[in-house]
Amino acid sequence: MELTTEHEELKRSAIKFVDAEINPFVDQWEQDEIFPAHEVFKKLGDQGLLGITKPEKYGGAGLDYSYGAVLNEALATINCGGVPMAIGVQTDMSTPALARFGSEHVCNEFLKPSIAGDFVSCIGVSEPHAGSDVAAIKTTAVKDGDDYVINGSKMWITNGTQADWMCMLANTDSSGASKHLNKSLICVPLKENGKRAKGVTINRKLKKLGMHSSDTAEIFFDDVRVPARNLIGEEGQGFVYQMMQFQEERLYAAIGNYAGCELAIEETIEYTRQRKTFGKPILDNQIVHFRLSELMTEVEALKALTWKGIEIHINGGDCTKLASMSKLKSTRLAREVNDSCLQYWGGMGYMDETSISRRFRDGRLGSIGGGADEIMLGIISKYLDILPGKN
Ligand SMILES: Cc1cc2nc3c(=O)[nH]c(=O)nc-3n(C[C@H](O)[C@H](O)[C@H](O)COP(=O)(O)OP(=O)(O)OC[C@H]3O[C@@H](n4cnc5c(N)ncnc54)[C@H](O)[C@@H]3O)c2cc1C
Numbered sequence: 001m002e003l004t005t006e007h008e009e010l011k012r013s014a015i016k017f018v019d020a021e022i023n024p025f026v027d028q029w030e031q032d033e034i035f036p037a038h039e040v041f042k043k044l045g046d047q048g049l050l051g052i053t054k055p056e057k058y059g060g061a062g063l064d065y066s067y068g069a070v071l072n073e074a075l076a077t078i079n080c081g082g083v084p085m086a087i088g089v090q091t092d093m094s095t096p097a098l099a100r101f102g103s104e105h106v107c108n109e110f111l112k113p114s115i116a117g118d119f120v121s122c123i124g125v126s127e128p129h130a131g132s133d134v135a136a137i138k139t140t141a142v143k144d145g146d147d148y149v150i151n152g153s154k155m156w157i158t159n160g161t162q163a164d165w166m167c168m169l170a171n172t173d174s175s176g177a178s179k180h181l182n183k184s185l186i187c188v189p190l191k192e193n194g195k196r197a198k199g200v201t202i203n204r205k206l207k208k209l210g211m212h213s214s215d216t217a218e219i220f221f222d223d224v225r226v227p228a229r230n231l232i233g234e235e236g237q238g239f240v241y242q243m244m245q246f247q248e249e250r251l252y253a254a255i256g257n258y259a260g261c262e263l264a265i266e267e268t269i270e271y272t273r274q275r276k277t278f279g280k281p282i283l284d285n286q287i288v289h290f291r292l293s294e295l296m297t298e299v300e301a302l303k304a305l306t307w308k309g310i311e312i313h314i315n316g317g318d319c320t321k322l323a324s325m326s327k328l329k330s331t332r333l334a335r336e337v338n339d340s341c342l343q344y345w346g347g348m349g350y351m352d353e354t355s356i357s358r359r360f361r362d363g364r365l366g367s368i369g370g371g372a373d374e375i376m377l378g379i380i381s382k383y384l385d386i387l388p389g390k391n
Pocket of ligand 1: 123126132158159211216369372
């Protein structure tokens, strides 16, 4: 796809923003195991960076997904995985279905302030016993007059301790409808007048292997009342909407991964050019520069695959197969790149202070979150029509 000067300008200004407003603070946030989401999102919102692809009516820029992709490439220059993941939750995981199917009411109440950076959002799909098997979630939202009454819990929720609202997938039909047609997406406020909403409990901030600056929470809902008009789109269509919404999440992951891989390889080239063993730069060993060249070739191939999916998405087609392939390839490649590069940093690669050790830790999540590698393989197999019983 041909990128324009507008794409380049957006990328340049976003990188400038990251350098000035985010990167100087990242090490501290990683240590604190949280970043100030409201402060950072407000600044991003003021720059128009939280609504690039969202309707102008609600404060977005109304641009196509190629601009979102270029912005995501710029966010990969953030010196950790946690903050870009948290931003992605706001732009590409909790709001695509809302922007596409939400009523004027929910868009004004939840989308507009999220684009402005006044609200922090989160996406509530996973539960303690149901991550990969989304249809097995147990949280219920039962109609009572003009409200839904919500009971259940959500697990591993990014932005969970700070979020103002959750885009929640819940079971809204217990009359025996299929598990793909008994669910709805609902905007659930997690705060009321600055305090925790009644019936909402954040059990704990979870400690993690990586993504330290991002807060991850387990959240309980005990008879939480939400106006029924907080429903996104049609009741019973939540599973379908969430499967569509996952495509932007998966493209977001693929873009972040190829951009991060490129940076990891470039940083490793620089390090191994400076560092000498046996009287010559480590980079001058053929095994090293051949390996880095091979990895960069893989990154270019991944980029082409991902942009093929992006083009289909922009043209309104079903990008599920290519988004799944891109996510799968990107998470596996990121693990391979981070591991291979770390090796060439030697002892320094094992130190907390180097960028490659953070990439190694943070990058491990990719193959698990947002649909594990095996789930991507299942989707691809379905599109190839080779699932058991089909042969
Ligand atoms: C840091 C972090 C942040 C997250 N943020 C969010 C968030 O904001 N919102 C949200 O809703 N969720 C979030 N998640 C949850 C994440 O999406 C799930 O962890 C993920 O979908 C996997 O689900 P699970 O952990 O229940 O693994 P399980 O479903 O228990 O699966 C475990 C493993 O088994 C394998 N497996 C599963 N099914 C199959 C199969 N059919 N065939 C072969 N192998 C299989 C896979 O390797 C998988 O990794 C987050 C998770 C983490 C760790």
